Amino acid sequence: MAARLLTPLAAAREAAGYTQESLAVTLKVERTTIGRWERGVQSPQPWQRPGLARALQVALDELDDLLRRTARRSTRPTSAAILASAPIGLELVPPAPPSGDRREREPVAEVDVIHAAIPRLRRALDRLDLPDEGPTRTSAGLHGDIARASDDRLQSRYGSLARRLPDLIAELARAGQLGDTADRHAAALLTLALRAADGVAFKFGYLDLSARLIDLMRSAAQLAEDPLLLAAVAYVRTETFFANGDLDTAARALELAADHVPDLETASASAAFGALHMRAAVVAGRAGKPDRAADHLREARRAATAVPEGVYQGTAFGPASLRIHELAVAVELRDPLGIERAAAWHPPDNLPAERRSHYFIDLARxxxxxxxxxxxxLCLQSARQAAPEHTRTHPQVRHSLSTLLCTHSAPSTGLLDLAAWARAR
Structure with a gap:
């Protein structure tokens, strides 16, 4: 008799001493629900995961990993299994693999991990002033994790971020209680961690959580006594105003923040100043104010000549980032000449993946x-290749795909596959 192959989740259940029936009784679900989880065809809802983790005696992070690996193992039946179950005399044609089969499952698993991690992230924020006890490194020891979190955000690795940020934020909260100097350093690191968390919350539609994270970022930046971090918070805060359509307040906040950037002789200050102005240019473009947009782009270009392309206080700025925002402004203003100029350029491969995907998303528009x-x-395909998780969740991608579907009486297989992947209609 052939050995029975268990998925990672089924193996964890057996290791914990449960049958499917007994685990179903413990969790108050149907046995068939357990079976679907273990086959990777369905994932537990976020509110079901803490109980499942307790039953399996694993941490939530470990459960997320079990579910992700189980989803990867969820494949179509093998040819041998199909042959064994087929009626005698029936001629079999091997089924064609679903389009993008291997590539499609991975983002779905990551999306599940991200949504499951949101309650843990909320709890970590609830306890910022009363963190749980646990190991606490010095601020210097935490720098590496913050750099990794910032890179994950810029490279559109949201699943990795969602798994690690709750524990990292809790540790930073503990580090902030170690003394006055540690307070400032830990507050600066906490600001950047919250910035990374907002990258997950905003992209995946948790707008209330995003607004809360931005408020906490501002408080942490004030504790850090770092005006450049406050400039970064003003840059990120534009998301809130974009979401509610308050463009005048967005413009005022960005201009006020730019006026308070100190000492433009340093690269970091010039980058903060330039980033605020290139963001303000997009706001002006969306508001239909070409003259104001041109003024802001002029200030941003002046700053970009003084700094190399890079990441400054969690925000990317430099000549290439500016070119991407120039395209965004041209698209907002429906400026054909500006679009043609911007479209003649392509972002270099060493730019962060999220920023490159932004360029192709705007170019598609x-x-x-x-x-x-x-x-x-083709631009949307390039955006997907650059940063799949970012592209898949971007509302402008779905809008562009919906427009393409409506304007094609007979859409190509490639367009249909891309629309299905992005859940566009």
Whole structure:
């Protein structure tokens, strides 16, 4: 008799001493629900995961990993299994693999991990002033983890961020209680960790959580007594105003923050100043104010000549980042000449993945404006290749794909596959 192959989740259940039936009784679900979880065809809901983790005697992070690996193992039946179950005399044609089969499952698993981690992230924020006891490194020892979190955000690795941020934020809260000097350093690191957390919350539609994270970022930056961190908070805060359509307040907040950037002789200060102005240019473009947009772009170009491309206080700025925002402004203003100039350039591969995908997402919108539907489709494919998790969750991607579907009486297989992947209609 052949050995029975268990998925990682089923193996963990057996190791904990449960049958499917007994685990179902413990969790108050149907046995068939346990079976679907173990086959990777369905994931436990966020509120079911703490109980499942307790039953299996694993941490929530470990449960997330079990579920992710189980989803990866969820494949179609083997050819041998199909042959064994087929009626005698039936001619079999091996089924074609679903389009993008291997690539599709991974983002779905990551999305599950991200949504499951949101309650843990909320709890970590609830306890910022009363963190749980635990090991606490010095601020210097935490620098590496903060750098990794910032890189994960910039490279669109949201699953990795979601798994690690709750524990990292809790440790930073403990580090902030070690003394006055540690308070400032830990507050600066906490600001950057909250910045990374907002990258997850905003991208995945948790707008209330995003607004809360931005408020906490501002408080932490004030404790850090770092004006450049406050500039970064003003940059990120624009998301809130974009979400509620309050463009005038967004413009005022960005301009006020730019006026308070100190000592433009340093690269970091010039980068903060330039980032605020390139963000303000996009706000002005969306508000239909070309003159104001041009003024802000001029200030941003002046700053970009003084600094190399890089990441400054959690925000990318430099000549290439500015070019990407120039395209965004041209798209907002529906400026054909500006679009043509921006489209003649392509972002270098060493730019952060999220920023490169932004360029192609905006370029797709631009190509639609110009009636170049095939070019728009190719741009969306490039965005997906650059940063799949970011592209898949971006509302403008779904809007562009919906437009393409409506304008094609017979959409290509590639367009249909891309639309299905992004859940566009």
């Amino acid at each position: 631009a190509q639609l404006t110009l009636g170049r539907h095939e070019d728009a489709y």
